[in-house]
Amino acid sequence: MRPAAQDYRPDIDGLRAVAVLAVIIFHMRAEWLPGGFVGVDIFFVISGYLITRYILQELGAGTFSLAEFYRRRIKRIAPAMLLVLGVTLALSALLMLPEDVRTTAKSAVWSLASLANFYFCFFKDSGYFAGGNENYPLLHLWSLGVEEQFYMLWPLLLMCWRPRSRLAYLLVAGGLAAASFLGAEWLVGAQKDLAYFMLPTRGGEMLAGAMLAWPARDGQAAWRPRVAGAAALLGAALILWSLFGLSKLDRFPGLLALPPTLGTALLIQAGRSRYAGIGLLAHRVPVAIGKVSYSAYLWHWPLIALWQYGYGAPDLKVALLLAALTFALAALSYRLVEVPARHSRAPLLPLAWRQFVLPGGLAGMAALALVYGGKIWPGLLDTPYRKELVRLGDANQPAAGQPYVCHRQRLSESDLVDAQCVVGSGPGQIRVLLWGDSNAAHYVGMLGEFTRHSALRFRNLEIGSCPPVLGDPAPFVEARRLQDCRNSLKLVQGVLAQYDMIILGASWSQYQARSPQFFEQLSATVSQLTRQDKKVVLLGKVPEVPGVRRGCQAKALTYPALDCQPSGVEIKPEIAAANDYLRQLARQDRNVAYFDANAYLCDNGVCRAHEADGSLRYADASHLTMPYSWRLGRRIYDAEGVPAAFSQPHWAADRQPPP
Known part of the structure; x- marks a missing residue:
């Protein structure tokens, strides 16, 4: 969900570019960028800032509507996600072993319900940082599940509360964020999957972004250039330290999620002050990457996972080819799917039917057919391919x-x-x-x-x-x-x-x-x-x-x-x-x-x-x-x-x- 054109921040698209590139490099080979997984945290902070800013602006003008809010969310999220989910199901059915096809199909059903994080938390064989992730080509949709759950609750709270005091707003948002980070720190040692995948322990990043939205609403918090410059340098340093200093072996999330979260928040706030040094993020190359970052995030993991599933971790040459394919598909889906969907003026119910319920229902039926088709129609399994699989399975x-x-x-x-x-x-x-x-x-x-x-x-x-x-x-x-x-x-x-x-x-x-x-x-x-x-x-x-x-x-x-x-x-x-x-x-x-x-x-x-x-x-x-x-x-x-x-x-x- 983008802000109005007059409020457009190219530096935020630049931050999106940093986030998506970090995640892609980490997923190619973790040793190339050990902390690249914090790209998701950067996305969370940006999302919390932009969407809460929109909500507060609409509440302040007396024009906020839940129906309009969710209409915009559907336009922003559903079409590209459903396209990638459908293509991933098809490729999985062609390439993966039957038991892994069924697992992918089950995760697709949970993803359609915005509950992918629940599936991967409770039904995945091993944690996010363990081996075998290539068996789950829709694993990355866990973060969309966390976001959608957050935006089922946060707008309702703001609409019912309608905060009028900046101090009270910051205290509530900051208190909830602190509880989230502390809860994650307490839980990560005993139940790392719960801490990593679930909203209560990941919502702190979005709340940190939301804390910036109030000053963006009333213009009270623009910093002087020197302060903005120092904040930008500190923010960049925190993000760089997180990308190169953290690894999958660390206790993450928890307090170690604070550096990338604070770093992103500082860069967003420095950008509000029109600090010239932030211009690197506003350069046309990172901005172009940032514009297609959502589609790139959606496409990258199915491509990487399906390659790794067969051939193992990619070398540099293959990684570059996969990255090129990711951004080519991202550019196409951005132009042909994301942009047209965002320009739709249809009311909520017709739009939800056309952009989510109908295609999502078809994808869901396809997923259920992949899960249960062999039980309902056993003849589907009587093929030379399946017979050869049985022979190899018996031998291995x-x-x-x-x-x-x-x-x-x-x-x-x-x-x-x-x-x-x-x-x-x-x-x-x-x-x-x-x-x-x-x-x-x-x-x-x-x-x-x-x-x-x-x-x-x-x-x-x-x-x-x-x-x-x-x-x-x-x-x-x-x-x-x-x-x-x-x-x-x-x-x-x-x-x-x-x-x-x-x-x-x-x-x-x-x-x-x-x-x-x-x-x-x-x-x-x-x-x-x-x-x-x-x-x-x-x-x-x-x-x-x-x-x-x-x-x-x-x-x-x-x-x-x-x-x-x-x-x-x-x-x-x-x-x-x-x-x-x-x-x-x-x-x-x-x-x-x-x-x-x-x-x-x-x-x-x-x-x-x-x-x-x-x-x-x-x-x-x-x-x-x-x-x-x-x-x-x-x-x-x-x-x-x-x-x-x-x-x-x-x-x-x-x-x-x-x-």
Whole structure:
């Protein structure tokens, strides 16, 4: 929603250019601009300023109308967003795997209801800064959801209140903004997704912009040139520090959202004072970028995500091509969609029908068809493409999802006794437990092969991103996973007495990287178990092969020239160091053994993600496929029998590589 022509501020379009370029660069490769995600905060401040200024001007003139306000919002937001959403759904249906198409379609339905932030907060597998975002090509619409929720509430408050005192207005807006930032700071440690995606903890940026709108209304706050110059320099410094000094590892949002927010507010206020130095933002190049920034924001992420989904992070050449395509599409949609829509003079209801309800309804029906079409009409799935997907899926299944692999985000009491969680047959009580995270789960097939040739039977209990330790896991676990991890560990610890052998597997190096105390706690856990006369087997971490992408061979059916056989790599030093520590730990106690299968995954120090015939060993960069896990067990058995770690009553301190 732009102000009247006589109030047009080209420097604000320049700020929009900074914001959208920051976000695009960050999404291309985070290391190129570590704090580029604060571009969204810059957008929020600008939005709060411009739209609140319009509301206050209309209230002051006695002409404010909610119907007119939302008519303008629909014209500004809906047409371009619906175009991009529809194109993204179509491209996703053509390029993505069926389960990811359904996920994209679900997010589209929530986005149509201006609730995208709710979907990505509560239903996305991992946080905004975690890996796998390329599976969500509509992820960026979370910010539109936050804005629209804000503008459902803020105009109503102003219309009911009709503030007449500048001081009272600043106190209320400032108080709400302060509560938002403090609430985010309090929440970000325990529930980062809630803090990042939800209005109460992100509304502070828009309220900060709104605080500038009152002086813009009555002209009382123009600064002298020296003051404006100092403010502009400070504002630019705060934004630059945020762009280059912050990263996805920081506690953001919260108090760290203040620098980009204050920096943007200072630049907006300095621009009101006609400070000459602000002219750089008003140059025709940033202004031109700023004019199409909304469309550029809409287009950039689907293009980047769909590229990354198939080919991985873009290099510089590809990034430049994607950026060029983004701005070409943005310019077209600005000229052909945004501008004509804004010039419409239709009343609210006809305009809402034509620009939102009808196209949005069609998009929603298309999304629902993508989600539920296969269930309603099963014949849709009977195609050569789907049959090939099933074949590849059977060959490249990850551990998670197998009925006999009890890998959970949170264990339940029923998992502790579930017969499906037991691998191996035979009479008597189960005396062996495999316990760990996903790096234990992918060993289930290997161990399952050993059960075919020995008396070994075991129950497996794996907890996502949760280390198998007896102490508090807080230093080693993401805040969003901590409560589920604690509850699950408590359940496991309650049944350890039933087992004589405990097999531990985990992403050891990852937990050690989070806290240098991890190995100490692991050692204490092993000691406590052996003091209880239990035998402990430590499973080494497999090498990571970064070039492996989930479902690569299936994606190659729709992505041309996709290479699913990345070059071999050496074991990362941190993984080798972690495995060496486990090996040394095993040598200190005859009731502790160490085992890894890396000798079967690596030749002369080079580790490969695929077999000689091209079949994949890895489901992703760090986890074996379940079919290969079974084949690995057979290969090990053929070479050396059931390894001593799992068959001898007293454990060997180490194992020898195969001949």
